[in-house]
Amino acid sequence: MGADHTRPAPSAPPRVRRILVATVVPLFVLTVLAALVLWPRHTPEPERAADVPRYHGSVTRVVTEPCPPTPEETPGGPAGPCGTVTVRVGQGPDAGRQVETPVPAGPGAPRVEVGDDIVLVELIDPADPATKTYNIAEHQRGGPLVWVAALFALAIVAFGRWRGLAALAGLAASFAILLGFVLPGIGAGQSPLLVAIVGSALIMFVVLYLTHGITAQTSVAVLGTLGSLVLTGLLGSLATAATHLTGFGSEDATTLSMFQGDVDLHGLLLAGIIIGSLGVLDDVTVTQAATVTELAHANPGLSRVQLYRAATRVGRAHIASTVNTIVLAYAGASLPLLLLLVADSRPVGQILTSEFMAQEIVRSAVATIGLIAAVPLTTGLAAVVTTAGRRDTATSDGPGAPAARPAADPDTALAALSTRRGRPSGSVPDGWPDTPGSTQAGR
Structure with missing residues (x-):
């Protein structure tokens, strides 16, 4: 999200508020109507495999031993470790009993020690259903995840206070929309690009409105974010079409096509670009709208062009640091595949133009261009709204209202400071030395 400001933004004049309402409300209504049309009503039921019973348990003993040699043993040695693990079962028909399981082995197998809370899977022998064994599947992570989430929420609320609570509510709303509308809509066969937008x-x-309040400043950020999202979608469509991307650039996409063949993976790629850009876009747009508002409050004499130029300089610094954020976020999420590409013996040109790398390059480039476009778009809107509000305030007070105070001249200000209440403006207080400035002001 954007920068937080404890001082609330000044209220916009009535005419500016009416223009913003007439612009934002129809867009919101159109978005709600589109969501109702695209809402998944017949979501296909996932194919359920045979459920393997899973029970919680606690490790009480671990015994390791050398693995016996096998005829198909690899040159690197036997796959280990080997041995037995004694587990006290906490759930199921064997709750309270001690059972023995083999030490987990293989790629990604959990490493267990005495006292670890683990998850057991119950395996039934097809030849003899009365015979069952247990294997260790993974560690129990529920407790640590609760503590991490609690620390996360506490840090946000401690720093942001009421605004932090609003941010947490906005985060919950984001997940609710993603899990309740976006993912089911794509899974039901709707256009991923349209559902994502x-x-x-x-x-x-x-x-934005929940976190930052219903203000003119927030409305400007909303319009800037929406315009940048539409631009990002258009650029993404053009870039993926020009590079002939199919969406099959990752193993996850290939696996998804096997389970849900009707999903448009090309559209899913575009949907990922848009949703991934949203979190950074609203940060930039809120910051730019707040920057224009703060500059206008600090110096009411700035013109529309001066506000735009000053806030754009802040936006350039923001963009310079955010570009790395986008690229590194995508790189971090794909780090194992990047390591595989580094170990690839193909020429660099072939690697960079492969489906996977081309997909990540397009994703990062399109998101960055949309982010850059958000700065002038939001800054220009904010400058127009702020200066229009200034003129409206000056003219709507009526003929009986006091005139706006002009900017003070430095010499006049010094002369005013050198006067004493009840004396003429040109006199000098007793005990003060005569200075050229005060003498000249008293003439």
Whole structure:
């Protein structure tokens, strides 16, 4: 999210508020109507495999031993470790009993020690259903995850206070929209690009207004974010078409196509670009709208062009640091595959133009261009709204209202400071030395 400000933004004049309402409300209504049309009504039921019973347990003993040699043993040695693990079962028909399981082995197998809380899977022998064994599947992570989530929420609330609570509510709303509309809609066969745009717009409206309040400043950020999202979608469509990307650039996409063949993976790629850009876009747009508001409050004499130029300089610094954020976020999420590509013996040109690398390059480039476009778009809107509000305030007070105070001249200000209440403006207080400035002001 954008920068937080404890001082609330000044209220916009009535005419500016009416223009913003007439612009934002129809867009919100259109977004809600589009969501109702695209809402998944017949979500296909996932194919359920045979459920393997899973029970919680606690490790009481671990005994390791050398693995016996096998005829198909690899040159690197036997796959280990070997041995037995004694577990006290906490659930199921064998609750309270001690059972023995083999030490987990193989790629990704958990490493267990005495006292670890683990998850057991019950295996039934097909030849003899009365015979069952247990294997260790993974560690129990529920407790640590609860503590991490609690620390996360506590840090946000401790720093942001009421605004932090609003941010947590916005985060919950984002997940609700993603899990309740975006993912089921794509899974039901709707256009991933259209569902992503509508879902992102819903998230934007709910999160921005819930977190930052219903103000003119927030409305400017909403319009800037929405315009940048549409631009990002258009650029993404053009870039993926020009590079002939199919969406099959990762193993996850290939696996998804096997389970849900009707999912448009090309559209899913575009949907990922849009949703991934939203979190950074609203940060930039809120910051730019707040920057213009703060500059206008600090120096009411700045013109529209001066506000735009000053806030754009802040935006350039923000963008310079955010570009690395986007690229590194995508790289971090794909780090194992990047390591595989580094170990690839193919020429660099072939690696960079492969489906996977081309997909990540397009994703990062399109998101960055949309982010850059958000700065001038939001800054220009904020400058127009702020200066229009200034003129409206000056003219709507009526003929009986006091005139706006002009900017003070430095010499006049010094002369005013050198006067004493009840004396003429040109006199000098007793005990003060005559200075050229005060003498000249008293003439």
